[in-house]
Structures are given as C-alpha cells and as structure tokens.
Amino acid sequence: MNAELYFRESMHMALIVHKYGGTSMGSVERIQNVARRVAKWQKAGHQIVVVPSAMSGETNRLLGLANQLHPNPDPRELDQIASTGEQVSSGLLALALQAAGTPAVSYAGWQVVIRTDSAHTKARIESIEKDKVLSDLASGKVVVITGFQGVDERGDITTLGRGGSDTSAVAIAAALGAEECLIYTDVDGVYTTDPRVCDEARRLERITFEEMLEMASLGSKVLQIRSVEFAGKYRVKTRVLSSLTDPMIPLQQEMTSGTLITFEEDEKMEAAIISGIAFARDEAKVTVLGVPDKPGIAYQILGPIAEANIDVDMIIQNQSVDGKTDFTFTVPRSEYQKAIEILKTQVQAHMGAKEIAGDPKVSKVSVVGVGMRSHVGIASKMFRTLSEEGINIQMISTSEIKISVLIDEKYMELAVRALHKAFELEQK
Ligand code: ADP
Ligand code: ASP
Ligand code: MG
Secondary structure: OOHHHHHHHHHOOOEEEEEEOOOOOOOHHHHHHHHHHHHHHHHOOOEEEEEEOOOOOHHHHHHHHHHHHOOOOOHHHHHHHHOHHHHHHHHHHHHHHHHOOOOEEEEOHHHHOEEEOOOOOOOOEEEEOOHHHHHHHHOOOEEEEOOOEEEOOOOOEEEOOOOOHHHHHHHHHHHHOOOEEEEEEOOOOOEOOOOOOOOOOOEOOEEEHHHHHHHHHOOOOOOOHHHHHHHHHHOOOEEEEEOOOOOOOOHHHHHOOOEEEEOOOOOOOOOOOOOEEEEEEEEEEEEEEEEEOOOOHHHHHHHHHHHOOOOOOOEEEOOOEOOEEEEEEEEEHHHHHHHHHHHHHHHHHHHOOOEEEEEEEEEEEEEEOHHHHHOOOHHHHHHHHHHHOOOOOOEEEEEOOEEEEEEEHHHHHHHHHHHHHHOOOOOO
16 A cells, blocks of 8 residues: 555544634634534544634733732632633534534533643643543544643643643643644744744745744744644644635645644755744843852852742853852743842842842844754854844853844844845745
C-alpha cells in the first residue's frame, strides 16, 4: 500500500480534536459555520471532540467586570467568572450541532473531569478522564468540551491562562490518543511573524516543534506555549488552520491546509536560517541600583519575586564599580507594580541597595530558527538592522535557536518589519 493510501485508510474513523478560537465562535452565524464544518468531519466517518473558546471579547469583558469591583481580585473568583465564557460557547455549539441534525453533548471541565493543580488563573492540567467522552463518541455523538478550564482537587474551577483553550485541545487529544489536533483560528496558519504587524508575513507550511515552542514562548500568541509543550511531550499531530474558509470545502483540501507542526527536521524542508520573528509587547524592566556586589545577590533579589509567582525573563547584572553593581530583569507588564513593590518593601533596605527603578514600556523582539545552529553572523545582522533604524537595544538574550532583544515599545513594530525584511522572510 503506498503511503498516501495508507494515510487515507488510517484516517478512516479517526478520533480528531478540533479547537475553535474566540473569533471563530464570535457570533451565531460563525457558530453555525463551526457546526457545519464539524458535521462534515463527522459524516466522513470520524469521531470528533470540539474544544471551543469563549466568544471573542467575552473573557476580556468578564475580567473587566471583575476589575471594576475589586482592585486586586481573588484569583479563585476570577476563575469562577472567566470560565463561564467557555461554558456558554460550548452549550451554544452543542445546540447548533443538534439543530443541524448532529447528535452532540457539551461538558464543562469539571464534568469531564479535567483535573488541574490549584494555581488559579494559570493552572496546569494534571489528568483527563476519558471514559465518558469515549462512550459518547462510540454512541455517535460529537463531544464538545470547554476550553481554558479545569477543576482542582478541592472541586474549585481553575483556568489555564490566557489563550489556554489551545492547551485544553492538545491535552485532550493526547489523553484520548487522537489521530490529530486541528487548531482552527482567524488566520490560515503560522506565519513568519504576526500578519497583523507585517504585511509581508508569509505562511509556513510546516514548522518544527522546537521553532514553534520558541515562537510561542517568545510571544506569538497563535498558540499558547503549553499547548506546544503538550504536543511535543505526547507527539500530538497538531495543525493550525483557518476557521474562516467555506465550512463545506472538501475534507482532503482542509486536511492539508494551514501549518503542520513537525517533529523531525525534514531535509526537504526549506532550509531557512530564520523561520520567524516573535514579539512580546507587554514587557517591563526593573532595576535594582547600587547593590553591594557579593555572593547571593541574584538569589536575594529574585527569591522574593519568585515567591510572589512572578515570571522573570531576561536578567543582567552589570560589572561592579567600587564594589557596587546594578541588577536588571524583565517581568510581564501586568506584574510590574507588584515587582516594584516587593523590591521596595522586601529587598532594598535589606540589601542596602541605593534605588529601585524601572520602565514598564518595553517590548521584546526575537528572531527564531533552527538553522541558526549552523550559521554565524545572525546576531550581528540583527543588531546592525536595528541600529540602522536608530533603535536602541536595552538587553539581549540568546539560545541555540533564538536571539531576543529588549527595546522601547514604541519601536516594536518598526523593528519587526525591518528584521522581516533584513532576513528576507517574505521569500520562500
Ligand atoms: P484564537 O482566538 O483563534 O485562539 P488568537 O488571537 O489567540 O486566536 O491567535 C491568532 C492570532 O495570532 C492571529 O490573529 C495573529 O494576529 C496572531 N499571531 C501572532 N503571531 C502569529 C504568527 N506568527 N502567525 C500567525 N498568527 C500570529
Ligand atoms: N477565552 C480564553 C482567553 O481569551 C481562552 C482562549 O481563548 O484560548 O484567553
Ligand atoms: Mg488563542
């Protein structure tokens, strides 16, 4: 049997997970289109689990209400509130499927059960029970499961962090041993950079798992990083594709569209040195100035920050002058005030530091590519390009397959476009 035929045969009666994002679920008409698309897959003989996000704007609206009522809301209550968006869209999708003659049932995370730890607003999935889902599928139903949420061992509802429905979908696909996880979204795949920032961005037919992991961790929100981690750990075949095409396009065409995340560096693949540019807009920088330079500085400064559950990203410690040094690191902008407060109350006096300073208006821009391993000069090309645009680099960090710089947020988009051009990413 040739490979192509084998693939088609094995796709017969496959269990497939579909995930639809907020825009894809954004109106009654769009939900009906999702139902049509799902019904098409089911009629082709597949068992389908669908993981929808909240309707677009809904999670922001819900969190906005919470913030109007409390300056520092309890994360448990935030999860109680934010998780409702997905419950609504799941129920609506089940109804749309039923109205179209497709048997369907929806479940919230706690009904499945999707067990998580208790880290409210950024919980991690620990296990997923599959019996109920598998028996519904066997009885011919489409099973709709809320994205973004789970339940901890106390029975409290948790959420998985912004963009977390991607992670729900890939984790469910892993738990059920699904053939494939299809992430339907409002762009038709993973691009060399966010197509909303750079017109010249080009869709990638494939991207290696490693590159996708870097892109996601460096800020490309097309996939939540944890979903990519799950895909890697459990080897879930994951594809990003458009939900905005005609829902009735032929299955064969849909199955090969978008961007596939691959696990091997295929030799036939375009041997690009750089595959993409990622950015994180909402970063912040904090500096502890004039600390006595002695062992334990990093620990004394970052310990209390870690205890407060604040993620630290880039770090530099300056050369010391007269026994004093400056220590700078970045945090998500949403944690800036909290970080400054901790440094002022718990660190400054204790360490004899002169001053705590910061800048909440910085962004991080990164170039990513596995090809960097075997090429030199990528960093200097990046730095030259930025200098030609008059953009000052505040911090730098590198790994084998990426280089990141921290810059003033007002130059972020300019930097992305200039780098996209310099590395000729618009060309195949
Ligand atoms: P969904 O609601 O479907 O989860 P998201 O808004 O979370 O959709 O993610 C899709 C968006 O990600 C796109 O609309 C696009 O603006 C953005 N994006 C950022 N980087 C990329 C990239 N490299 N390729 C494609 N989309 C990207
Ligand atoms: N609705 C959630 C959010 O807006 C989860 C998701 O869309 O993936 O972050
Ligand atoms: Mg998303």
